[in-house]
Amino acid sequence: MVEANWIKLNIPKKLKAIHSWNTPYAAAVHEGSTSVNGSEKPARPWVDVAIKEYDFLNKYADSFSQSHNFKQAFLEMSEGFGENCQSNISDTRWQWPRTTVRKSGAVVDSPRDIVDTGALKNSYQVQYEGS
Amino acid sequence: MKVADLRRILTALLATELGTYTNGTPSVWVYGSSSQPPSSSNGLECLIKETPDTVARATSAGYKYKPQLWEVTLRNWAKNSNLPLALAKIEKRFNVSRYTHLPAASDTLEQSRILIFDPIVI
Numbered sequence: 001m002v003e004a005n006w007i008k009l010n011i012p013k014k015l016k017a018i019h020s021w022n023t024p025y026a027a028a029v030h031e032g033s034t035s036v037n038g039s040e041k042p043a044r045p046w047v048d049v050a051i052k053e054y055d056f057l058n059k060y061a062d063s064f065s066q067s068h069n070f071k072q073a074f075l076e077m078s079e080g081f082g083e084n085c086q087s088n089i090s091d092t093r094w095q096w097p098r099t100t101v102r103k104s105g106a107v108v109d110s111p112r113d114i115v116d117t118g119a120l121k122n123s124y125q126v127q128y129e130g131s
Numbered sequence: 132m133k134v135a136d137l138r139r140i141l142t143a144l145l146a147t148e149l150g151t152y153t154n155g156t157p158s159v160w161v162y163g164s165s166s167q168p169p170s171s172s173n174g175l176e177c178l179i180k181e182t183p184d185t186v187a188r189a190t191s192a193g194y195k196y197k198p199q200l201w202e203v204t205l206r207n208w209a210k211n212s213n214l215p216l217a218l219a220k221i222e223k224r225f226n227v228s229r230y231t232h233l234p235a236a237s238d239t240l241e242q243s244r245i246l247i248f249d250p251i252v253i
Contacts (some may be wrong), residue, residue: 027231028239030231031231031244033233033240034206034240035240036240
């Protein structure tokens with residue numbers, strides 16, 4: 001006789017992570033913008049780049065193999081993604097067409113990071129919905 | 132779809148919304164090389180990235196699946212409603228994977244970045 005012992009795993013049905021950067025200019029930095037006089041600010045899409053570079057599947061699998069908990073694996077994957085986005089803001093990887101003086105007084109060239117006053121990076125929030 | 136096809140389709144699709152460059156041509160521009168548009172536009176401008184974003188994936192029988200994403204940016208040099216009208220037309224005509232919209236501000240133009248999903252098998 002074969003006996004199967006099933007481990008009952010709790011599968012979250014509608015779990016959502018909302019990563020946001022809440023400054024009035026965050027979208028313009030991410031998407032790039034053109035001023036009314038025609039000068040352009042290139043896009044610095046730190047989230048899109050993280051989506052491309054972050055290995056969601058393996059992070060989830062690694063976490064799940066240790067915790068055997070779907071929700072925990074999702075939270076850890078999400079946390080790692082957020083850290084990746086924040087690193088992208090701090091990394092000197094963004095092209096810029098000219099030298100500029102930042103509000104902080106620093107003179108910056110290209111490539112550069114996206115940290116001037118730090119307000120954008122510090123505005124990061126992650127919110128979870130569902131269970 | 133090739134970039135020339137995308138340009139041709141968008142130029143025809145947005146014929147009534149597009150502004151013109153100072154040389155009188157509709158303001159549609161393919162970018163990615165060093166060349167710049169001939170001037171700023173007097174209305175809605177459509178910028179198409181020369182190469183789509185893609186990673187080819189091998190499938191069976193030697194074919195490759197390429198889920199291409201074309202990046203199109205609309206920017207409105209005039210204060211009119213042509214950008215949302217153009218965006219609606221693009222959404223009806225293409226498989227739009229995602230778009231973002233930045234309203235006009237005191238010092239920046241209204242702008243929308245659109246990713247068009249165009250998978251091919253090679």
